[in-house]
Amino acid sequence: MTEQDNKGLFGRLRQGLNRTSTNLTDGLGDALLGKVKLDDEVLEEIETRLLTSDVGIEATNTILADIGNHLKRSQSDQPNALRDALVQSMVNILEPCEDPLDIYREEKPFVMLVVGINGAGKTTTIGKLANKFSQAGNKVMLAAGDTFRAAAVEQLQTWGERNNVTVVAQQSGSDSASVCFDAMESAKAKQANLLIADTAGRLHTQINLMDELKKVKRVINKVDDSAPHETLLVLDGGTGQNAIKQAEEFHKEIGVTGLAITKLDGTAKGGVLFAIASKLGLPIRFIGVGEQLEDLRPFVARDFVNALLSVDD
Ligand SMILES: Nc1nc2c(ncn2[C@@H]2O[C@H](COP(=O)(O)OP(=O)(O)O)[C@@H](O)[C@H]2O)c(=O)[nH]1
Ligand SMILES: [Mg+2]
Numbered sequence: 001m002t003e004q005d006n007k008g009l010f011g012r013l014r015q016g017l018n019r020t021s022t023n024l025t026d027g028l029g030d031a032l033l034g035k036v037k038l039d040d041e042v043l044e045e046i047e048t049r050l051l052t053s054d055v056g057i058e059a060t061n062t063i064l065a066d067i068g069n070h071l072k073r074s075q076s077d078q079p080n081a082l083r084d085a086l087v088q089s090m091v092n093i094l095e096p097c098e099d100p101l102d103i104y105r106e107e108k109p110f111v112m113l114v115v116g117i118n119g120a121g122k123t124t125t126i127g128k129l130a131n132k133f134s135q136a137g138n139k140v141m142l143a144a145g146d147t148f149r150a151a152a153v154e155q156l157q158t159w160g161e162r163n164n165v166t167v168v169a170q171q172s173g174s175d176s177a178s179v180c181f182d183a184m185e186s187a188k189a190k191q192a193n194l195l196i197a198d199t200a201g202r203l204h205t206q207i208n209l210m211d212e213l214k215k216v217k218r219v220i221n222k223v224d225d226s227a228p229h230e231t232l233l234v235l236d237g238g239t240g241q242n243a244i245k246q247a248e249e250f251h252k253e254i255g256v257t258g259l260a261i262t263k264l265d266g267t268a269k270g271g272v273l274f275a276i277a278s279k280l281g282l283p284i285r286f287i288g289v290g291e292q293l294e295d296l297r298p299f300v301a302r303d304f305v306n307a308l309l310s311v312d313d
Pocket of ligand 2: 122124146152
């Protein structure tokens with residue numbers, strides 16, 4: 001990737017996170033640049049802004065304590081002292097969750113089960129991932145495991161056609177586990193590198209959804225006892241703190257190994273990533289910052305923070 005491409009991508013990230021970024025920093029510019037003295041009033045303003053961006057109480061307290069300590073040690077009247085302290089503290093919170101997905105396996109395929117409530121962005125995310133991984137030279141297959149809604153199967157098939165990727169499907173109303181079983185057998189026979197299975201959403205509180213997902217998982221595991229290799233939970237970033245509840249529920253019920261957080265472009269509550277990192281500590285694999293293919297991005301803590309605080313790297 002050229003430096004130009006990198007700059008372009010960072011610009012898109014910054015653009016995508018613009019609403020959260022504005023919410024976090026609006027009116028703080030002079031303080032961030034070290035042009036005003038850091039007093040209790042400024043700190044209180046920072047606290048309020050972190051909380052209204054859905055950073056959550058725990059991560060907010062950590063950040064405030066870090067800033068205090070940092071500024072005691074360094075000279076707080078230096079330009080950018082506050083911004084540097086914020087960046088470092090925020091990166092420290094997110095970095096443990098930076099753990100890119102590695103789909104390489106000697107024995108094929110790598111199996112990814114994608115779960116989450118209706119409308120979180122599962123099918124769209126799968127389409128983007130199919131594009132990304134097939135562009136990188138992998139043989140990708142998709143399983144239309146959301147048999148609850150007819151439109152979901154069509155939506156996945158459209159993505160499949162666009163990316164020249166085989167989609168295993170049965171008619172809607174059929175058993176999700178049965179679709180996934182077929183897809184597992186087929187992906188093995190065809191030596192696919194990557195099989196991504198879509199699932200139905202409904203509500204995470206509905207016990208039969210969790211039961212259905214458990215069954216899907218069992219059936220996949222029957223074909224390959226190391227699979228699924230990734231259970232990716234897709235969360236709508238715009239739901240803020242509610243996303244944490246969903247994550248806890250899904251994790252407790254079916255075991256989540258990674259997160260994709262979508263729609264960060266449509267929200268001022270993108271600070272929820274800090275709450276997720278400090279409360280759940282699950283790997284954040286991808287973030288979604290727009291509708292374009294390149295807007296689903298591997299999660300890089302420092303890029304995310306730099307974009308939020310509008311820092312050029
Ligand atoms: N702006 C924006 N929209 C997204 C993003 N990810 C998904 N969407 C939209 O969210 C809606 C629901 O997505 P879908 O994949 O059908 O959700 P599913 O029910 O979980 O499969 C669609 O209109 C998508 O285009 C994102 O990162 N940014
Ligand atoms: Mg869907």
